Amino acid sequence: xxxxxxxxxxxxxxxxxxxxxxxxxxxxxxxxxxxxxxxxxxxxxxxxxxxxxxxxxxxxxxxxxxxxxxxxxxx
Numbered sequence: 001x002x003x004x005x006x007x008x009x010x011x012x013x014x015x016x017x018x019x020x021x022x023x024x025x026x027x028x029x030x031x032x033x034x035x036x037x038x039x040x041x042x043x044x045x046x047x048x049x050x051x052x053x054x055x056x057x058x059x060x061x062x063x064x065x066x067x068x069x070x071x072x073x074x075x
Contacts, residue, residue, distance in 0.1 A: 001040070004057045009072075021059040025070055031058035 004018055007025075011017045026032075033056040040052030061070045 001044075001052060001054045002057065003055075004059055007060050010059075018059070020072070022057060025061055026057055026059045032056070033058075 006021045010021045035054045037051045040047035
């Protein structure tokens with residue numbers, strides 16, 4: 001019911017890396033897409049009559065920003 005879009009510097013198999021991208025690159029007023037009343041899974045207990053809502057999260061670097069501002073710090 002959700003998809004997260006990230007840049008190539010994020011390891012999509014590392015949950016902490018994806019969460020870091022959401023925490024540092026995502027703004028809900030600009031990067032959230034919600035689809036209402038779309039077909040859902042038959043085993044989803046929260047769906048109503050087979051329909052549900054789905055969301056997309058844009059956790060990519062903003063195009064207009066300096067990309068270096070969004071690099072991970074190294075310690």
